[in-house]
Amino acid sequence: GDSVTQKEGLVTLTEGLPVMLNCTYQTIYSNAFLFWYVHYLNESPRLLLKSSTDNKRTEHQGFHATLHKSSSSFHLQKSSAQLSDSALYYCALSDPGGSNAKLTFGKGTKLSVKS
Amino acid sequence: GGIITQTPKFLIGQEGQKLTLKCQQNFNHDTMYWYRQDSGKGLRLIYYSITENDLQKGDLSEGYDASREKKSSFSLTVTSAQKNEMAVFLCASSPDRFSNERLFFGHGTKLSVL
Numbered sequence: 001g002d003s004v005t006q007k008e009g010l011v012t013l014t015e016g017l018p019v020m021l022n023c024t025y026q027t028i029y030s031n032a033f034l035f036w037y038v039h040y041l042n043e044s045p046r047l048l049l050k051s052s053t054d055n056k057r058t059e060h061q062g063f064h065a066t067l068h069k070s071s072s073s074f075h076l077q078k079s080s081a082q083l084s085d086s087a088l089y090y091c092a093l094s095d096p097g098g099s100n101a102k103l104t105f106g107k108g109t110k111l112s113v114k115s
Numbered sequence: 116g117g118i119i120t121q122t123p124k125f126l127i128g129q130e131g132q133k134l135t136l137k138c139q140q141n142f143n144h145d146t147m148y149w150y151r152q153d154s155g156k157g158l159r160l161i162y163y164s165i166t167e168n169d170l171q172k173g174d175l176s177e178g179y180d181a182s183r184e185k186k187s188s189f190s191l192t193v194t195s196a197q198k199n200e201m202a203v204f205l206c207a208s209s210p211d212r213f214s215n216e217r218l219f220f221g222h223g224t225k226l227s228v229l
Contacts, residue, residue: 108158
């Protein structure tokens with residue numbers, strides 16, 4: 001079945017440093033969608049980025065990610081971390097191959113940005 | 116815009132108790148989901164429903180029942196709460212009944228079992 005791996009459970013950074021959260025995946029489908037969801041404390045999780053296009057950079061709210069099908073990766077990056085970026089980040093995979101696709105989430109990476 | 120409302124926000128139960136969590140959405144979305152969020156385990160799908168009165172089991176359905184009597188509401192029942200269980204249950208909906216490209220989530224119900 002499909003799987004999503006987020007190696008880091010916790011990433012702690014100083015404000016102003018670059019952010020990179022890793023995401024790799026496994027699926028038999030070539031047309032899978034990859035997502036990043038962000039969950040801020042006391043809010044509901046919401047979509048940050050999504051992509052299904054190989055080697056195309058996707059950007060939103062200062063974050064960006066590029067889907068690389070050759071390496072099955074969809075790492076989330078930001079050039080300069082802000083305190084307000086502290087949150088739980090989930091990488092997820094959608095397999096649109098069936099009549100009811102299920103979203104497979106990674107275990108999540110908690111980003112903690114300190115001053 | 117729309118909103119997903121989960122009730123209650125906090126739920127404290129006793130071991131062995133049957134507990135019901137409710138979710139309402141006013142997006143008029145076809146598909147609704149219940150996820151369980153545990154630290155270090157990510158979001159795991161318990162049940163989902165593609166339309167009124169439809170129920171589909173997710174990866175974590177054992178120990179849970181669900182009900183979708185109306186398009187706008189989706190309830191989840193913990194059939195027998197486990198001692199010291201702590202988790203957040205997230206309800207979500209999506210506009211398209213055949214894929215879930217984008218999920219809209221509620222704020223969650225935090226469960227603690229004494």
